[in-house]
Amino acid sequence: MNYRPDDYRHVNYLWDDAAAARLGPVEQLVYRSNLLGADQRITNTGGGNTSAKLIETDPLTGEQVEVLWVKGSGGDLRTASKEHFASLYQDKLLALQPGYRAAPATGVKTQAEDDMVAMYSHATFNLNPRATSIDTPLHSFIPHTHVDHMHPNAVIAVAACRNSERLTREIWGDELVWTPWQRPGFDLGLKLQELCTQHPEAKGVLLGGHGVINWAEDSKGCYTLSLDLTERAARYIEERDKGAKTFGGAKFNALAEEQRNEVLREVLPYLRGSVSTEAKMIATLQADDAMLRFVNSVDAPRLAKLGTSCPDHFLRTKIQPLYVDWDPAQDSVEQLKSLLCSGINSYRDEYRAYYEHCRRDNSPALRPASPTVCLIPGIGMIAWGKNKSESRVTAEFYNCAVEVMRGAEAIDEYVALPQQE
Ligand SMILES: [Zn+2]
Known part of the structure; x- marks a missing residue:
């Protein structure tokens, strides 16, 4: 489903094509993040993060390399500027996977998962001092250019339901794949990567008990998708509102x-x-x-x-x-x-x-x-x-x-x- 800009009732559509066209790729990521963060129904203060995988010139070799720009730790999407984003060599992040998989025990809260957190700074591109967040592998391992991870009230409402899996199918069809609650980290990143392979048509994943992560190949497409997914959940809830009860x-x-x-x-x-x-x-x-x-x-x-x-x-x-x-x-x-x-x-x-x-x-x-x-x-x-x-x-x-x-x-x-x- 795709709503027209005027159709949204539960989120504010703020994208301005002319304003976005004047911006470079990283600035456009910042722009998208500010718009998403400006609407508290889409994400809470300090919550959620966004990313883009962009081609940059490597200061070491002069070669073109893929760099993950991802909202780092601290700050808020609404007011974030470029310095709130970490930049990391995408190939180095992916290269962490074999080492992790070779560990004697892997999964949530294992030593192997904890150890990975310290590795991210080794993948820093261009000496960017912004610390990465624990959500970094979620963004890196999803094989799509633009990724938004949001905490919309209407989506969390579905994610917090006893029958969240069935409701996900009912509301979003094949567009969102349901996954049970798991603390964000390296292992959840790998799970998302796997889900992308298993469901090539999916546009995002409903994170049980948590929120949503979705993707697109262009920034505006990712923005409108984040709005779309939220609007649909909000309308589904609205139709079933209990009023005085x-x-x-x-x-x-x-x-x-x-x-x-x-x-x-x-x-x-x-x-x-x-x-x-x-x-x-x-x-x-x-x-x-x-x-x-x-x-x-x-x-x-x-x-x-x-x-x-x-x-x-x-x-x-x-x-x-x-x-x-x-x-x-x-x-x-x-x-x-x-x-x-x-x-x-x-x-x-x-x-x-x-x-x-x-x-x-x-x-x-x-x-x-x-x-x-x-x-x-x-x-x-x-x-x-x-x-x-x-x-x-x-x-x-x-x-x-x-x-x-x-x-x-x-x-x-x-x-x-x-x-x-
Ligand atoms: Zn989150």
């Missing part, structure tokens, strides 16, 4: 703005003190209709417990938000305070237990165990971060999580990632 319907009503502010004036300073024991936190409050529908719903406690579906979201929103079972129509502000207090305490205990349970020798250190997202019926979401922009991004990420859950529950049943991740 979303999230099992409403259990509570939102408070009027004046009442809400009254509660917040009492509760916010108290709550801020409670979550700031390790580091001072700043709050972002969100009380728009979509968020209120979620926090007020019958299913909110069940869904909040399931945690987020996108690995990117973990770091920001921890494993799950703190939901307090407060009835805004019946209960007092004092009761809300005491629910928050006991909620935070048991949240910390559970988080420590979770960390100990999932800990491996190479696990990162335990992060502060206070919740970064609090959900209060009648009030909305309060997201926390070390500064204003961090707390805004936390809010954005949980917003995405709510959107993903809404979509998944409209078409099927939402399932979260395994805890270990």
Whole structure:
């Protein structure tokens, strides 16, 4: 399917042929990345990456060589410039495969896979100092010129469904091949390479529990394909939207703005003190209709417990938000305070237990165990971060999580990632 520019309802079509024509190949990759990153429905802040395999003149030999330009670690697609992209000899990246395959044990989380990460910098083209990301082999091993890896809410909604494989076939036919959740790395790169051989007609792969990766031979084609795939998922969800029955319907009503502010004036300073024991936190409050529908719903406690579906979201929103079972129509502000207090305490205990349970020798250190997202019926979401922009991004990420859950529950049943991740 191919939508015309004016047909898109769930993403913004921003490509300008005249603007793109003035750009060189790398600049056009940057241009495409900025357009994709500008629409939060296509990818979240700091999430997703893009690449192009381009012919460059080798500074060592003067020969024409194939170079993979791929969004590196750090920064955001919306604001990325050329220096946010790593450049690597494509033939050297491919030459890592026999060594990896010869290792005694290969696969996710093996020593062989970990060892590969250190090898990427040996493939650096033209002394480019930008560090590559763990997604590099995904882009390199897909044998197509332009590759986009995005985290669109509508696509993750499908990727987070119990019947994600069947739904992938139903929504995208043969264009997207389904693959189960696997942590990005060398091994996933090899799997994608294999899928490309097995499905020469496919235009991309649905990454279970994660997002989508798709390709084309020209930059504009890759851009429109990323939009197309997202639009189709969003329309499929829209047609099945549950309206007032979303999230099992409403259990509570939102408070009027004046009442809400009254509660917040009492509760916010108290709550801020409670979550700031390790580091001072700043709050972002969100009380728009979509968020209120979620926090007020019958299913909110069940869904909040399931945690987020996108690995990117973990770091920001921890494993799950703190939901307090407060009835805004019946209960007092004092009761809300005491629910928050006991909620935070048991949240910390559970988080420590979770960390100990999932800990491996190479696990990162335990992060502060206070919740970064609090959900209060009648009030909305309060997201926390070390500064204003961090707390805004936390809010954005949980917003995405709510959107993903809404979509998944409209078409099927939402399932979260395994805890270990
Ligand atoms: Zn990703």
